[in-house]
Amino acid sequence: MNVVLSVVLILISATLTAVAAATVWWMLHAWRSPSALRRTEFERRPDEPALSFSLLVPARHEEAVLAATLTSLTNSAHPDFEVVVIVGHDDPGTEQVARAAAANAPELIRVVVDDSVPKNKPKALNRALPLCRGEIVGVFDAEDDVDPRLLRVVDT
Secondary structure (H helix, E strand, O other): OHHHHHHHHHHHHHHHHHHHHHHHHHHHHHOOOHHHHHHHOOOOOOOOOOOOEEEEEEEOOOOOOHHHHHHHHHOOOOOOEEEEEEEEOOOHHHHHHHHHHHHHOOOOEEEEEEOOOOOOHHHHHHHHHHHOOOOEEEEOOOOOOOOOOHHHHHHO
């Protein structure tokens, strides 16, 4: 009985090792060149976007990087999204950057002031969540670099 169990366990281990090795080999070779990577991508759907997005950006003492992130988000190739920047009531520098970005793109960017104490990201996000208009809510850090195609890919 013990011999049979041992043989079964060895066969299962060998099978799992082979699957793992094949997966690692595939991953390494799929990403080796741009043409190999393109061959492994999901099929693109030509459908028109159907979803709307609310993109939350909690920012605290992020005045050095926030403007670039907001510019990146507003350059999205998707037609239906909003950017909601959440700043603390005690952070005038970050609020100034957020409001300047909102003035440049008022149809896309809104600024929400979080007056909760103590300050933390969950409280800031909870403050803005009821104000979201989109069907899908995404959260970005203030220093993120976002590909303009991201929302289109998520929508498919």
